[in-house]
Amino acid sequence: MIRKEGKGVPIKSTLEIKTRTVYKPIDVQEVLPQLWVSQAPKIVRAYHKQGLFAVARVEDVALDIKRWGENHQADLKKLATLIKKIISVVKENGGKGVVKYHIDQGDKLAIWQSDGKKLLPDDLYSKLDSKKPKESELEPVM
Template sequence: MAKLSIHDEPVDNTAIARPPGQKAQMTQEMAAEIKTASKPKSLGKNLPQLWFGRTPWLIVGRHAQGTFTECRITNAAAQFADWERRNQADLRMLVAVLGQLREAVKSNGGKHCVAICEKKLFPPVIEVFQSTTAKMAVPDNLRGKIWDAEAGGHPKGSTH
């Protein structure tokens, strides 16, 4: 941390100020992934994460030995359609695997399951086992906020 340096420039914080007690609200179109790098990397390295998170902006700060020399802001959303088109086969396989996992949980009486991917086998194999613990991966209160049981288990607001 001692090696980090920041170029001091006056910042106008009035654009982000809000009345006291008011919750901050941000639209998805304003979301950004922030990364640091010492070497240049192509947008393609980050595009899968940005696509899945529907995060339209990528901000990369480049540094040399702890001193930031450049900040690049990229509108990654402009690349989403092309990335999705190029990766259709893989995305369809992912949808199929998720569907099979969902069916495995249903056939287990809706009880907790664990999926394990054995990458050392070729092709890799995913096996589903009944969990030995009742702990959920996503807490009930969060699941209730984002998951819509009436929509067949799809996230609230999704178009399936």
């Protein structure tokens, strides 16, 4: 039995909070890739000095996120292709896997079979399985 609780939150009502020491400012360009993934249109850059935070303000970065996505379409398509390939390999090997990036071994990505327990509820796996990509959407991996 699945019990639904709470309510959805519109994406425009979400924000990302980034904290750092006052001596090391946070450049929005540095965090735009993460903001693009989360699609949170606002950011709070909160700075502290010896653990004491100054008053932070909310900044609207929706336009910056949109521009970043537009300027990185080729990279995002490669990422989508890689994610589809990882999903395919994991499904072909029992549906459980661990992905590890080896920068020290020649910049390699390894996928290991996992015997661990499922990380998501069964109903979510069935939703993911129903969204299989069309053959035309698949491209060769880099």
